[in-house]
Every structure is written in structure tokens, then in C-alpha cells.
Amino acid sequence: MATRLVQIAMDAQDDSAVGRFWAEALGWGMSSEGPGVTNLEPEGFVYPDPVAVCIDVVAVPEPKTVKNRLHLDLATTSAAHQAELVARLKDLGATPADVGQGDVPWTVLADPEGNEFCVLEPREIYRDTGPIAVVVVDCVDPRVMARFWGEAMDWTLHAVDDDHATLRSAKGVGPYLEFLRTPGAKTVKNRIHLDLRPYPGDDKEAEVARLRALGATDADVGQGDDVPWTVLADPEGNEFCVLTPR
Template sequence: MATRLVQIAMNARDDSALGRFWAEALGWGVDSEGPGVTNIEPVGLAYPDPAAIFIDVLRVPEPKTVKNRVHLDLATTSAAHQAEWVERLRALGAKPADVGQGDVPWTVLADPEGNEFCVLEPREVYWDTGPMAAVAVDCVDPRAMARFWGEAMDWTLHEVTDDHAVLRSAKAVGPYLEFLRTPDVKTVKNRTHLDVRPYPGDDQAAEVARLRALGATDVDLGQGDVPWTCMADPEGNEFCVLTPR
């Protein structure tokens, strides 16, 4: 039994507007499964596909108040590509953001609702990921996060140090999941969280029980009666266990 990361869920005051931004930013398509939910999907891929991490934008009433602990890193193939993409993103409504990065080769921006993301300088490791290089998660202990998520999912652990941990789909395709050490601790509900899904034929309840045994806890996000289970990892980062598919 195992799960795999299939999508991220991003909170927004206006899911439709933020969904349009990210669809245009990534060159993906837009759909909706119902009011208050905008789905951002790569063109030509059938969900779920290990070659991409899909995005669900979910409407919420509360505004963003603190720096996000989960953000996207975008991949570029050349310095010119990076500069062109930054210019296009700013034309779409992104703004420069200062998260204390100092003098770095990547560019930190914020989307129209203030969610930070990075446009990376060219890095060979990301040349086959598609436009999304990685989902990056701030954490206190990357080694502990690697232990939990390495057992929670069937993704491959590529690297782990005191400062970062890196995982990728066992199929060796798509974006990476990276845990980055930071001194800050989690104080509020994450506005972006991971959604994992068991494989077809697996038992969702058994998978949830297995994740609890690994150190996950149940959380109430006001989700009500839904087919998925809301949990938190050992550092309190919320995630959802979806139905097998």
C-alpha cells in the first residue's frame, strides 16, 4: 500500500481569477468541478498522471496573512527564458516579493493573491519536469519530513541532508517535492496543501490508518462530510487523502 502526490490545493478569495492566472502562467487548461473550485490541468494529460502535479484552487473567505510554507518553483531552460517568463508573469499580475532571499539567482514573485513562488535560474535537474520544477515545503526538520513522506508515499527519496530533502515520483517523471529547512514554525493553516491518492484497488481507510501509524494526525478544516480525509504531517502541514483512483 502507498499513496502518491497527485495535486496541490491552493486557497484563494477568488478561485476563478487565481485559476486563470496559474493556467496562463503554466500554459495549462482550466476546468471546474463545481462552484468555488477551479481546476488547473496540463493539456494532453489525463488525471492523475505522474508527469505532473495538478492544481485545485479552492475558494475560502479568509485572506492570506503570513508567508506561505508551501510554494511552487518554476523551471527555466536559459537566462533568456527566465527573464522572459518573469516579464510575462508580471504582465499577468505577479509582483516582486521579498522573503529575505537576498542576492540569489532565482526571482521571487507573488501571484495576484500574494502567494509566493520562485522562477528558478536554469538548472539541469529540472529540465524534464515541465513548467513546474518543484513543490517546496518549509520545515524545521527535513530528515524527519523525509522519513514520514518517504514512507507515506511510494516516491523515491533522491537526497536528504540537515537542510533539505528531495523526493520525486517513482516513475522518475514530473516535478520534485522538496522540504527546505527554515527557522520559522507553522502558526496558521497552510493556504496550499498536498493531496495524495491511494492507487486503484487500495483501501482508503486502511491507508489512513497506516498514515496515522507513521505519525499523521486527523484535522478538522471545516470540511464536513466529504469522501476524502484531512490529516496533518508530523510538523502540522495539512494534507488530504483522496479516494483511490
């Protein structure tokens, strides 16, 4: 059995406004599966496909209070493209953000609800990822996270050391997933989390049991008992959802 990363879920007080920002930022289409949920995916995309990790923006009443432990890095193809993208994002409502980055070649911004993200300088490794280069997760121990996530999903582990671990779909397409060593442990529920989906024909409950055996724990984020997904947390407490096979 195996599962794979299919989307990220992003909490927002105004899912439509945040969804519009990210749809414009990425050049993706926007739809809604129901009240309080805005779905984003590339135009013409057939879900699920590792060529893209989609975004679901979900309405919540609580405002953002701390720096997110998950964020997106956006890819660029040239210095001019980076400058143009930063300017366009600011026109869409992004604002400069200081997360202690100092003098770096990438630009740190925040979306209209304060979710931090980076616009990277051109990097050859990200030339074929699409607009999202990396989904970045802050962590205390990248090696522990690499062990868990490397077994949790059928993605390929590309690199691991004391400072970071990097995975990508085994098909070699779409964005990377990076666990970045960062001071400080998780203190509140993540406003951005990963959604995993087993393959068609697999048993979700068996997959959930396998993930628990790898070190996942049950998490209560107020989801109730009548939802078709299961909420778990990884070894550092980051919530993630296991969706129904598809």
C-alpha cells in the same frame, strides 16, 4: 499499499482569478468541477499521472496573512527564458516578493493574491520536470519530514541532509517535492496543501490508518463529516488530504 502526490490545493478568495493566472503562467487548461473550485492541468492530460502535479484552486473567505509554507518553483531552460518568463508573469499580475532571499539567481514573485513562488535560473536537474520544477515545503527538520513522506508515498527519496530533503515520483517524471529547512514553525492553516490519492483497488481507510501509524494526525479545517476525503497533518502540522482511490 501506497499512495502518491496527485495535486496541490490552493486557497483563494477568488478561485477563478487565481486559476486564470496559474493557467496562463503554466500554459495549462482550466476547468471547474463545481462552484468555488477551479481545476488546472496540462492540455491533453489524463489524470492522475505523475508527469504532472495538478492544481485545484479552492474559494475561501479568509485572506492570506502570513508567508506560505508551501510554494512552487518554476523551471526555465536559459537565462533568456527566465527573463522572458518573469516579464510575462508580471504582465499577468505577478508582483516582486521579498522573503529574505537576498542576492540570489532566482526571482521571487507573488501571484495576484500574494502567494509566493520562484522562477528558477536554468538548472540541469529540472530539464524534464515540466513547468513546475519543485513543490517546496518549509520545515523545521527535513530529516523527520523525509522519514515520514518517504514512507507515506511511493516516491523515491533522492537526497536528505540537515537542510533539505528531496523526493520525486518513482517513475522519474514530473516535479520534485522538497522539504527546506526554514526558521519558524507553522502558526496558521496552510493555504496550499498536498493531496494524496491511493491506487485503484486500495482501501482508503486502511491507507489512512497506515499514515496515522507513521505519525500523521487528524486535522479539522472545517471539512465536516460528509466529504469523501480525509484530512490529516504531517509531523510538523502541515495539512494534507487523502482522496479516494483512483
